[in-house]
Amino acid sequence: MEVLYFAWLRERIGQPREQIETSAATVRELVTELAARDEWHAAAFADMAAVRCALDQQLVDLDSPLGNAREVAFFPPMTGG
Amino acid sequence: MSARVQTQAFDSGAELLGFGDGAGAVVTFTGFVRDDTGQMRGLEIEHYPGMTERALNDYGAEAARRFDLTDWRIIHRHGRLDVGEPIMMVATAARHRRAAFEAADYLMDWLKSRAPFWKREIGPDGSSEWVDAKDSDEAALNRW
Numbered sequence: 749m750e751v752l753y754f755a756w757l758r759e760r761i762g763q764p765r766e767q768i769e770t771s772a773a774t775v776r777e778l779v780t781e782l783a784a785r786d787e788w789h790a791a792a793f794a795d796m797a798a799v800r801c802a803l804d805q806q807l808v809d810l811d812s813p814l815g816n817a818r819e820v821a822f823f824p825p826m827t828g829g
Numbered sequence: 830m831s832a833r834v835q836t837q838a839f840d841s842g843a844e845l846l847g848f849g850d851g852a853g854a855v856v857t858f859t860g861f862v863r864d865d866t867g868q869m870r871g872l873e874i875e876h877y878p879g880m881t882e883r884a885l886n887d888y889g890a891e892a893a894r895r896f897d898l899t900d901w902r903i904i905h906r907h908g909r910l911d912v913g914e915p916i917m918m919v920a921t922a923a924r925h926r927r928a929a930f931e932a933a934d935y936l937m938d939w940l941k942s943r944a945p946f947w948k949r950e951i952g953p954d955g956s957s958e959w960v961d962a963k964d965s966d967e968a969a970l971n972r973w
Contacts, residue, residue: 824959
């Protein structure tokens with residue numbers, strides 16, 4: 749699946765997107781897998797209270813099942829307008 | 830009834846030509862880049878292409894249902910903006926003023942904490958820092 753990062757998550761990880769293979773069942777399990785990859789991912793996911801998630805461009809909470817989502821995005825709380 | 834995400838400036842007066850024809854009430858809100866410190870150069874606004882347009886259209890449609898709007902428009906800019914420039918506007922049209930005011934207020938609260946935009950303040954030396962989300966913006970959503 750395609751994983752996208754925005755704002756300071758993108759900066760901490762050092763790239764805007766990556767393609768991954770995962771067997772995670774939920775967003776939270778996926779985060780655990782990603783955080784174990786390297787120190788950059790670990791830093792990005794260190795405070796999950798400051799991370800929001802969208803599956804196929806719909807906001808979801810961290811315990812949502814990944815289902816057949818093709819695109820998952822992680823970003824900080826929005827500050828638009 | 831439309832939502833737009835763009836880098837270029839807009840003229841809120843021009844955007845209202847023909848907007849809400851036949852409505853009893855039109856409310857518009859325009860947000861400008863504000864300099865709270867007296868030293869800010871501007872903002873850099875990042876968004877999530879694809880999701881942003883979808884979210885704005887969803888919120889607009891939801892506001893139309895909820896407040897029985899006859900028309901609505903949302904424009905939000907991204908990229909580099911200088912202090913004093915317009916960032917975004919919301920316009921709502923309804924038969925009665927209260928519905929138009931409430932719908933505009935509702936849309937603003939949703940945009941502040943649910944639309945995928947992130948702001949970075951550019952300081953006097955050109956360095957920049959991400960703006961943290963405010964608890965008060967999240968709390969404002971609970972009114973609805």
